[in-house]
Amino acid sequence: MNIVISDDYQDCIRNLSCFSKLDGHQVSIHRDTLTDEAAIAERFAQADVALLVRERTRITASLLERLPNLKFISQTGRAANHVDLAACTARGIPVAAEGSATHAAAELAFGLLLASARNIVVEAERFKSGQWQTTLGVSLRGRTLGIAGYGKIGSTVAGFGKAFGMKVMVWGERPDSSRRAREDGFEVVADRREFFSRCDALSIHLRLTPSSCGMISASDLDLMKPTAILVNTSRAEVIAEGALASALQAGRPGFAAIDVYEREPIHGADHPLLKLPNALCTPHIGYVERDTYEAYFNFAIEQALAWERGEPMNLLNPEVWERRRTA
Structure with missing residues (x-):
């Protein structure tokens, strides 16, 4: 061959x-x-x-x-x-x-969440430049983790959140995933306004289909807390085009950790999210x-x-x- x-x-x-x-x-x-x-x-x-x-x-x-x-x-x-x-x-x-790549992708998603909450990348880079302790991190324990997309990866991340003492809730868009989430002992929230407004952290694990493209809108992001962290390791297109960069500039959510982009590969840091101080971006390494x-x-x-x-x-x-x- x-x-x-x-x-x-x-x-x-x-x-x-x-x-x-x-x-x-x-x-x-x-x-x-x-x-x-x-x-x-x-x-x-x-x-x-x-x-x-x-x-x-x-x-x-x-x-x-x-x-x-x-x-x-x-x-x-x-x-x-x-x-x-x-x-x-x-x-x-x-x-x-x-x-x-269930476990590899789930590990990266939770790793990005933990790194974002504790300012790990910022503190490590500032330490190299001669500084010492410049921020206050946030503990994940006791905070609410929202899971959008309760498939194999989403359910694994939910389990990680539970192990870290987080309150896990699942966005109940589909009956089958809602049933599995309830069977696993997690709260299911069907109302999208309630879901997005309650998240201290949101981890997105939606498959990209014609119906999920742009499913998360600018209005949804505007409901999020200014202290919330959004993590997307699924597909960039599930968020309405341009909505996340605008939302981060407006401060809702307050931070995002992103591994996926509308066009890949990206060279020369040619993407709006890479220019934002409240975004942690990795080059689609979830399964790598x-x-x-x-x-x-x-x-x-x-x-x-x-x-x-x-x-x-x-x-x-x-x-x-x-x-x-x-x-």
């Missing part, structure tokens, strides 16, 4: 233990993200298999028309909104996706740790090898294979 891997920012994939499973295959690895369709088409022109790192490269219908050699797409992680699945199905290209990478890429590599054997697994469009098998 000719396999092309793009967007390996850290140049780490070749050093993963699972990478040896591709011995004997032609593998090309690229560290950067391309946005020009012609350049992306040139990169993947000879690929039998495109192995995608999360949502870093978009696979559109027009791009697929430029890739007549492409036969299979193997995705790291389950999220595949960046792949035009209908176009892949129409062209007979199976798309496989599997893998979860060795154990998760080993799991993600082991799945992606096994998916490609299984397809080569004629036994594809984890297909998002299994009808493609069924159609080929019965033809």
Whole structure:
């Protein structure tokens, strides 16, 4: 197989233990993200298999028309909104996706919350510049943690909050997640005005779907306390465009810790949030740790090898294979 891997920012994939499973295959690895369709088409022109790192490269219908050699797409992680699945199905290209970063993402979310509450980054940087104790932090114990999106990651963060002595409440937008939250012993708040106004900390874990895009509005943020901390490690688009930067400038919420952005990667600090003193920003590292990478890429590599054997697994469009098998 000719396999092309793009967007390996850290140049780490070749050093993963699972990478040896591709011995004997032609593998090309690229560290950067391309946005020009012609350049992306040139990169993947000879690929039998495109192995995608999360949502870093978009696979559109027009791009697929430029890739007549492409036969299979193997995705790291389950999220595949960046792949035009209908176009892949129409062209007979199976798309496989599997893998979860629940604990890695949850750890970062709570780490950002703790760092924000205790001013860890600010104090460490000021200490390096010769200063000593310049702020008063805030304890998490006894404060209210709001969870927006009670899936695997959200429920894990809720458990962390409980372990730290926080009062955890869940925004009850969906009956199934509300039921699970109640079963886990957490308060469910259906009224959005009550939810946003009560949060001392808000951790967002909403999946990006057409219905969740822009779900959190400027009006919601305006309800938050000036002492509140907002943490978003899910997707930037679940907050209305431009609303968070404006809200932080207005002081409600008082602070935000952000790991996700509308366009990525960001170079040259070219984002409004990076210019705000009350924002702690990390470069989408929620899932970027060795154990998760080993799991993600082991799945992606096994998916490609299984397809080569004629036994594809984890297909998002299994009808493609069924159609080929019965033809």
